[in-house]
Amino acid sequence: MITPGDPAAPAADAQGMTVVARTQAQLVRRRFFRHRAAMISLVVFALLLILSFSATGIGPIPGWWKHDYTTVGSVVEGGSPTLSVVPTFLGGDGMHLGDHPFGQDNKGIDYFALTMRGTQVSIMIAFIVGALGTLLGVLIGAAAGFFRGWTETILMRFTDIIIVMPLLAIVSVLANRVGNAGPFWLAVVIALFTWTGLARIVRGEFLSLREKEFIEAARAVGTPAWRIIRKHILPNTIGVIVVSATLSIAGAVLLETALSFLGFGVKPPDTSLGRLISDYQSAFASRPWLFFWPGLFIVLIALTVNFIGDGLRDAFDPRQNKVRS
């Protein structure tokens, strides 16, 4: 391999044959940035994140949107959306937001503010679930794969027990109880049951890595177990973990909205995208926009996150490349 700066480099460069040395991380980043769907999704998701968090504000910080998601107002024009995206020269009303771009619900609450708040809550829950579930999965999978023996048997049987129960059902049982305590605890409860898949994958990776020579070498010089795990094995499994964490966020969005739809998830006064859909289901015939906006945002979040995960998978594991290189 020739690096720029080698004496041989200029000649090779003239023939267009320069090979630039890249680290593993650079290679991964390069492949990821070249994945078109993933990049588009990343941009869309970032915009969605900024929009939802800046519009209604976070905690005490107020957002830029004039309406609040709890303030009851008077219903204007049956609460129909004022958003218009067709410019005047195409025969539309021109591009403007209007007073209530997404319309109003039957109590006159601005629906844009509600949807933004719902998006915010759903995304927050999904991120907490992703982070916590990944942490649990990695810890349990790593311990089982590295220590083998009784530790492995107990941890893996425990994983089996969790997997045997239908995810949505067992989470609803707990969430029904915990939902009143706020979205954070709901996220914790969901994470308690979503780590199983990753734990199995991480265990598998550890089982094959721990037999490798470099681990044996590290052990031979007396490196303690936790340091071998942290410094030698974990960095080699980072690809699997990152991909799985991303995809688990998409799964968590769908799971949380489904729970809230059934009425076992986020409880009032707080709202989430699933809750909005279930609340306004009956108003569907007269005011369909109350139903469409939250659904659209769920699809957007899940789709973009799934594509980002797919791009990461291709970047970390180019063997199963789906895009022709």
Place this chain on the structure above:
Amino acid sequence: MLAFIVRRLVVSAGVLLAGTFLAYCLVALSGDPLARLRQDNTPGVEDRIAEMTDRLNLDTPVPLRYLQWLGSASKCLVPFAAECDLGQSVRGQDVTFLLGNAVSSTLQLITVATFTAMIVGVIVGIVTALRQYSRLDYATTLASFFFVSLPLFWFAVLLKQYVAIDLNDWLADPTVSLPAAAIVGVISGLIWASAIGGDRRRVWISFGIAFAATAGALLILSASGWFASPGLGPVVVTVVGGAAALGLTALLAGFRYRHVLYAALATAAVGAILNLALDQVLSDPSYLTLIGLLLLAVAIAGGVGYALGGLQRKQAIQTSIGVAVIMSVTIFIDRMLSAWGNYFDAVDGRVVATFGSRTPNYDGGTWGNLLDTATHLLLPTIALILVSVATYSRYTRASMLEVMNQDYVRTARSKGLTERTVIVRHAFRNGLIPITTLMAFDVAGLMGGAVITETVFAWQGMGFMFVTALRDVDPNPAMAFFLVTGLAAVVFNMLADIAYAYLDPRIRLS
């Protein structure tokens, strides 16, 4: 192999016991069934509290209550025992009774969904794998991403609001306009052209044929009023039988040796004749007769294949049985549609149902009732299979691509086997091995995963029962749900493991 199975059995039983114990504790902790009664101030409420405490065994500590529950639940394992007892609901109904109805409803829903999803998903997966990097491949990948990201409950409500209402409105005056036929024709043309592939000339020819056939068929069916009173008739049954014979022969055996083709065609002919001869029997048969007839068809097909197969006996039997099954399904649909007019009047033209699993107080004989079930199954099945089809097609595609790069496939090609033999006999069979695991997970997952679909469509299955129980703080039905889904998960995972070990001996040895 036996030791492997026994070990798996013991472990599975342990996992199931621990799982139900965990679920029992969580369900018990999830709420107080007496909460509503405690806020009640009407006279005599103490008696009701005491009565319910006694009925639900609420005085016993949870672990002990679990053991008692397990003790009476374990009697259910004894076949035909009348003592099977899963406790009572808060309203005093026997949970075994509730569960029996719920399980049969759910099974009805997921059997259809699973088979459809498997067949469609595997076919799509194989086609996209064989046409890797084609437009069809990209479009399918995109679509499967979309379906996986679609919130099921949202989609189900959309189906209910739009598909049901619009389809019913359309059925009131079913005509296909020229532009609509053209659009459907173009879509069909694109799919077929992309799936068949080949050079530019061939792509255009397949596009043209598919476009003309689809659009033409739609227009002719519309003009002849077929959509108002659909049916197939003996001619279509015969034609489908012949086409199935040709198609399956091309797929499974090829036309090089004629015996298989003769056997398949003979089966189709016997099927067409039997369809006419059994007209009396088929006009209003019992369900048992139907199953018997299907078995008879398979047996006859096997016999025909055996007799006419010659040197390709095994392939001939397989092909003939395939033809017989396809013909049976066609005759089944034909007969079911014969009840259309009667059913249409009975439901006032709102044929596509969105609520429950059958029309109350409707009895249209065997075929009418089957049609009634089918119209109720339509929307929930669509909602259920979307995600499954997406998963199946992606897994099958990945697995097929992996297998197609194996050395033994190259060997098969290099020794001069036809592409059909390479794909059907060498690649496809090995590519399906990983899918068996997925199928097992999917069936078990659907058992519990139909919760949302059942809630939206008010399908009185297990998911519906579970959600109702959780809302009413009713521990015993909720527990029955976990018991059945847990049992299904354990059993199907075990079956998958055993099937995997059987199909892939490397697993057994390690």
